[in-house]
Amino acid sequence: MKVPPDLLAFLIAQNNFFIATHLNPEGDALGSSLVLAAALETLGKKVVVFDRDGVPEFYRFLPGHERIIRSIDGIETSSFNLLLLDCNTPERAGIEGIAFRFSAVIDHHETESDFGGIRWIEPHVAATGLMVLSLVDALGVPVTRDMATNLYTAIAIDTGTFRFGNTSAEVLRTAARLADAGAEPAAISASLYETWSEARFHLLRMALQTLEIRDGIAFTFVTREMYRATGAGPEDTENFSSFPRIVRTILVSAFFREIDDDYWKVSLRSKGGLNVAALAASFGGGGHKNAAGYFVRAPLDAAKEMLREKLSAHLRVPEVPR
């Protein structure tokens, strides 16, 4: 992958960097940020890494995760160059209104925003981690075992551990290179997928009991009452939306998480060609083609029905002659 020369020149010329990534960070956001920070430090630069939401517990196996700060108190941001990773607006990182010396964006999400003095956006790349690896190579920094672990995690998460449509030969070859450099595929997978609490597992069982399948949509939900019954919390519902995808007849899995009375976060996961980013956008949300979400204020049944109607219209084949 070709690194933009202006970005490379900027990283080489500058000395103070403030790396920020998105709220509610996952493996690609965290891994990419930690690796770019380590690479720049190898070159003698000063780097801070910021995520307002901090590192979720099950990502605390990532080497260097403890360096991620959640507050900018005491940091003279205006003397730092912002590097915004795995997102492309200050709002997504919770840093709107904060002044920086300059800003560069490195991201693989489609966007209409024009934020950033330098913008490197590659919507067809599977993970921001792959872009960061290209940067590390371009900077001439050797990939350490810690970097390999972070980048492997970044790629694993964003490709569903090599199951999603973005899993190319190049992605697999890069994973092999990172394993050669010391990443441990099985240990990383176990950290990502086999560290659930019993409470979380009980919550999943409850969510699966709510399954309702209509018109190719799998509806599941979790209520605040279920948190009380199981001892699990909202953060435990990550990926619940993916489970019903294993059913052949399901085109979209829609998972409703209760936030307040008649107020829901809806996570959509699609299979194949169906673009749920557009669907989520029509409710004021957003996301990727196969993974998107939105918030809705309505009683559960009404919220489900709104989605079902919109999706049916979306799926209906136009019958106009062409």
Next chain:
Amino acid sequence: MKVPPDLLAFLIAQNNFFIATHLNPEGDALGSSLVLAAALETLGKKVVVFDRDGVPEFYRFLPGHERIIRSIDGIETSSFNLLLLDCNTPERAGIEGIAFRFSAVIDHHETESDFGGIRWIEPHVAATGLMVLSLVDALGVPVTRDMATNLYTAIAIDTGTFRFGNTSAEVLRTAARLADAGAEPAAISASLYETWSEARFHLLRMALQTLEIRDGIAFTFVTREMYRATGAGPEDTENFSSFPRIVRTILVSAFFREIDDDYWKVSLRSKGGLNVAALAASFGGGGHKNAAGYFVRAPLDAAKEMLREKLSAHLRVPEVPR
């Protein structure tokens, strides 16, 4: 991987091959057999592929699967050379007592059997498919798109799609090579993991409702009554044993499938270093280190208790001075 010269010479010298693989075949058994057959046919040999149990429905995306025969009626077996793949005794393939001209074994399972005039057994190789790919290369046969799909499936299944401990850099590099040759990672994963019937999903939900966790063991079960209630069948329980592994505190997942009154098939899945093959063997069963099974005649509670006791003894740290 080095192919034994006697095996290679044998494949080149002979003209009639009877490829057989194990009962209840999965992706590695099927994919390896289909690819070796295609490669030998490219060299002008006559090949039949046999599996007594036939091809499970969700493996019918494998190119060439329809050529697999379930009966030897009308085949003069004594004029064929047996190639036993992904298993190492005639009993595992349901062909005991059948006469062949000669026999060769190609397998990655640990064994004490000495069956086979030529034996190529590599217990440290992740999948028989990797051995077959080495053979195809050694025979000088180009890897077609169909071969790549079969071999990618073989490797994906036996590494848990690159999540198990046998996922090495070499495995990932081979997967990349196969993707280059035309295997489609996402389509294969969808075929393997996202084609469940609704009945099967309902059965899984019921099985998860039976979860009981004691001493690091997750017990789940499925009864014949549950088949009646959901419309699912015994073959739908494949991989049910793996689900509880996502819970951090669980060392072993034990899934009990009712066969008859007080008669159960037990599937064990372990995490980390725990060897369930030895545990299963102590009940007259067998398998791999992290995936094994056995049959037991006892009421369910007694059968669970027998396992719990034996596992506790197995886990107990010896306190004798050394």
